[in-house]
Amino acid sequence: MKKCLMVLIGFLVIIGCEKELSIAEFEDDFKNYTVELRIEAVLDPRDFMNSVVRVDRTMLVTDTSLFNGIDDNGDWVSYTDENGNGQWDEGEPLNDDIGIRGQGPPGTFEGRGNGKPDPGEPHVDDYIEILPQIHDSTMTSVVLVHKSTNILIAEFEWVTQAGEFEESYGRDKPGPGGESMSIITYTYGGYKPITQYSDVNIEYSEEYEFRITTSTGDEITGSTAPLAPTVFDEEGFNWNSDTLISSSENPGILKCTTDPECFVIHSKVERILGADSSQIEVSNLFATNEIDESGQLVYSLPLFFLGAGLYQITVSVLDEHYGNYFISSLPLHDEAMSNLRDQHGSVVLGIAGSATANSIYVRINDYESLSIDINNKR
Numbered sequence: 001m002k003k004c005l006m007v008l009i010g011f012l013v014i015i016g017c018e019k020e021l022s023i024a025e026f027e028d029d030f031k032n033y034t035v036e037l038r039i040e041a042v043l044d045p046r047d048f049m050n051s052v053v054r055v056d057r058t059m060l061v062t063d064t065s066l067f068n069g070i071d072d073n074g075d076w077v078s079y080t081d082e083n084g085n086g087q088w089d090e091g092e093p094l095n096d097d098i099g100i101r102g103q104g105p106p107g108t109f110e111g112r113g114n115g116k117p118d119p120g121e122p123h124v125d126d127y128i129e130i131l132p133q134i135h136d137s138t139m140t141s142v143v144l145v146h147k148s149t150n151i152l153i154a155e156f157e158w159v160t161q162a163g164e165f166e167e168s169y170g171r172d173k174p175g176p177g178g179e180s181m182s183i184i185t186y187t188y189g190g191y192k193p194i195t196q197y198s199d200v201n202i203e204y205s206e207e208y209e210f211r212i213t214t215s216t217g218d219e220i221t222g223s224t225a226p227l228a229p230t231v232f233d234e235e236g237f238n239w240n241s242d243t244l245i246s247s248s249e250n251p252g253i254l255k256c257t258t259d260p261e262c263f264v265i266h267s268k269v270e271r272i273l274g275a276d277s278s279q280i281e282v283s284n285l286f287a288t289n290e291i292d293e294s295g296q297l298v299y300s301l302p303l304f305f306l307g308a309g310l311y312q313i314t315v316s317v318l319d320e321h322y323g324n325y326f327i328s329s330l331p332l333h334d335e336a337m338s339n340l341r342d343q344h345g346s347v348v349l350g351i352a353g354s355a356t357a358n359s360i361y362v363r364i365n366d367y368e369s370l371s372i373d374i375n376n377k378r
Contacts, residue, residue, distance in 0.1 A: 043355075096121055099114070138214070145209050157194050161188075208223060221352075230358050233256060312362075
């Protein structure tokens, strides 16, 4: 659906120079569209209770009941009028009234400080408003089984806060690289393992199958064979307890090796701000074809963009299906894109995959003000 949407948007951009069109004018093209399920079932073999099955209903690009440009739940916050003159003045907090990056010179924001919620600003058509309307909590059964033995591994149940993610917005105070940034954390609903299965042990390279039964009695299945976690190469770094030590003058390159079946990894770098506080610096997908002498794939993670401080670097090894899901340009209905099938063998949108995470701490020297007990962080 997303890829179809991008094609349509590209088409509108091409012809937009001749006439301004509303996407609602294409409503007849979608009048026979049938809402589908889109599923992301992700197995976490190192922390099984972190596994999640997300089930959402697809939506039309013409559905203005969802994206209506209005702050429906009233959580948008206007600028703070500190001097009480009834208008925003430079230096006053903008809060959510940050405007939208305009077509003019860099730094131009339309609607900034105008005292009203505008489409595209934080908390306007945001995930808090949208996700509850597309989540599907009606599945009658969500389970994980061992594929070859058919043994039940765990049952899953619906929870309203199955996980969280962050989204960045521009703000009135410059952030890294001169950009104005603000980060909002959102939660989403999904199916999580029931507490009684907290001691489940997942074996690497064994095949596990998600089985999902819908409220209409359809059964959707998809399997994954999780790979072992990455191994960090400590060469070129000093080691202090559980932390690699580097220098701000020459941070170096952190390398890691993975199973040759893993052609895609996800890396996340978080700056540790305090014992219970961190901030994501970067989150990326990587692919590689570099192989070491033992036949393992090698991933290189440059550290030059990090300033002095303490960081946690987490590398997640994606199985073949999950990695292909992220980097392939195939249509979502293509059988090579999704490994989910219903009882009739038809392709179901989404993926059944696994992500095996491994983390390491890296301290970049020459940051005297930072004094954190790493053990307390854990």
